[in-house]
Amino acid sequence: MSDKTQPKQPSHLAYQVSEGKEGQSFFNRVGAAFPHKDEKGYNLKLDAIPVDGNVTIRENTPRAERDNEGHER
Structure with missing residues (x-):
């Protein structure tokens, strides 16, 4: 990323x-991941931590696209 600031939208x-x-x-949303400037890692912001410790990370796609695929809502 050429921008010097962290993106406002999570990837x-x-x-x-x-x-x-x-x-x-x-799918219950518990957080978001923001890419590092060098694109070699992510900052993970969790609003909740699942009791079982399992977290699934998915690309942030537009809601209409997700709904058409039948995935997270």
């Missing part, structure tokens, strides 16, 4: 994923 979102009935997965 990735952090989720706690729980399994529901009939194999459905429920």
Whole structure:
């Protein structure tokens, strides 16, 4: 990234994923990841820490695109 400041939008979102009935997965957002200036790492900001310790990181895509794919809501 050529910009000297941290991006305002995260490049990735952090989720706690729980399994529901009939194999459905429920994505609960728990944080976000911001890329380092040198693009070799991320700063992870968590608003919550899942009890089981598992965090899933996904690319931050526009909501309409996610809904069309049937992923996180």
